[in-house]
Amino acid sequence: MEAKHILFLLRQPPYATSHALEALEAVLVAGVFDQVVSVLFSGDGVWQLVDGQDGAPLGQRTVAKVAQALPQYDVTNLYVCARSLEQRGLDVGDLALPVQVLDAVEQRTLIAAQHAVVND
């Protein structure tokens, strides 16, 4: 079977729901399937990446720590939406892991190149 291009489009903020964490768990699993896996953080999903998180006050796992594990699972195509960062007063210096910033045109190209998109 030919390798598929699978994009995880992550748009939910962490903690209020378990969507962010559960979607990241799916990304980790995808990493072991020898597919072409990419992750795009956009909208409130960029909050998953912000440095300084600590789930302990809410009795939850720290979502940024889970995201930081992605490269160890061979998920290295990590992208973030430029406009979503800007709208929230954030830049890459605020993030807990290295990700590539994509403008709108680059995001359109990335999405159009996929066989499947999984959202959270």
Added chain:
Amino acid sequence: MEAKHILFLLRQPPYATSHALEALEAVLVAGVFDQVVSVLFSGDGVWQLVDGQDGAPLGQRTVAKVAQALPQYDVTNLYVCARSLEQRGLDVGDLALPVQVLDAVEQRTLIAAQHAVVND
């Protein structure tokens, strides 16, 4: 026990979730308790009032029909947010039941007069 002023602040659109219907059921119950009950439809909650709804294609009850039953349960203080109607291109002629349109100042006064506010 002195009668309490209880406002139901209904801001959820109908059908996608059961919040609108369940909140209206709570209003109907409140109507039999001899309290001073008011209902304010605001935000996407104004869609609950729009004429021409038919839950049948979704296998659901028609939410506007439930709202129309409110006066029969002695709930007659029915209000809608003027700005929410305008933002959606609606006016009272689009609604399935008679409700009083409140501007922002009137809504602030209504809210401040309550002992309790129940939201959906």
Added chain:
Amino acid sequence: MAVLHLVNRAAALDACLAAARDEDAVLLLEDGVYAAVAALAPARPLHALEPDVRARGLSARLADHVTVVDDAAFVRLVEQHQPVVSWR
């Protein structure tokens, strides 16, 4: 191949359109159909799912450039596009 975007909340349409190309199709469904109302719809071709439009009493309130489609046409849109992207 062109992309099919599914939007199930009106508030998600802006983000969807920022990521959609002109040749991509956008289908509004569930609470997404409120974005097809004349007063709210952006000026680009849109599809809206018929059972959701009808249940909400919106049939006569939609913008002219919105195409209402039934479930069978939803399936055809999926056949003709790849990938399918959901926005909420």
Added chain:
Amino acid sequence: MAVLHLVNRAAALDACLAAARDEDAVLLLEDGVYAAVAALAPARPLHALEPDVRARGLSARLADHVTVVDDAAFVRLVEQHQPVVSWR
């Protein structure tokens, strides 16, 4: 008595503020605390719930006019206001 408004989604703050008087208190909690970030916060006094702020890594990112409160202070706000209104 002044009103206490609880906002658990940043997008709901606008509707809340339209319905709040100057003397009313607004407490941002859960995902509502994102509205307390310096780049996003409106210019009026706001409270933000400490466990939610800390979990999300926002402690050093809040606007200056936001007061961070713990659960005990949340209880005191409820004591001192009536009614309590939730926005989402």
Added chain:
Amino acid sequence: MKFALAVHGAPYSSQSAATALRFARAALAAGHTIPRVFFYHDGVHSACALAVPPQDEPSPQAGWVALAEQHGIELAVCIAASLKRGVVDAGEQHRYDLPASNVHPAFTVVGLGQLLEAIMSSDRFVTFAA
């Protein structure tokens, strides 16, 4: 003061129950009473006795059960909301001929009137929205 609380969201799809639990603890510590917590809408899932939390995460339900026992709080689950969501006690299991029941014994299934009664008989009513 007497507080009445309403919980509208399910654990894992909303912080509603977790925030309400922390608030309840702080209110009781401050000397207030909470005769009833009303679980409505998706909030009814807090009553399900079959949930197994992820390792290292506290059980949201265990927190409610402990608080209810210590302080005599009624954990009230709305029947109109719970039945359609598959949260049922032994009585409903029998009535509807269901294969099992799943409401934790510390929770009581009640009608919507109990929400109004709680509001009417308390000094403050706080909704923890979904």
Added chain:
Amino acid sequence: MKFALAVHGAPYSSQSAATALRFARAALAAGHTIPRVFFYHDGVHSACALAVPPQDEPSPQAGWVALAEQHGIELAVCIAASLKRGVVDAGEQHRYDLPASNVHPAFTVVGLGQLLEAIMSSDRFVTFAA
């Protein structure tokens, strides 16, 4: 074509499952096949066998069960999502010493790998978001 579907929302808190069911019927009527529907996040509540729908409303679960039987569709429930939400089969009931199980027998509890497998082996993947 082969379609893989994912359902992310619970009945009554999302239309996700209802929309997916209508789509599945239309896709099968058009000659497509659906080897697997994957219930993830709050979508796992569709598997709960204890729900009693309001009178005059169709049972969302009965629709899935009938479709699965007629067309050989696997109704796959994600264990990582279902366990914490109290949707458990007999195996998990036993493993965690729970008082009951509540997964309808037409549903199968599986790991997340089955989501990826479904995506990889299908021509189209459609998520019905919460």
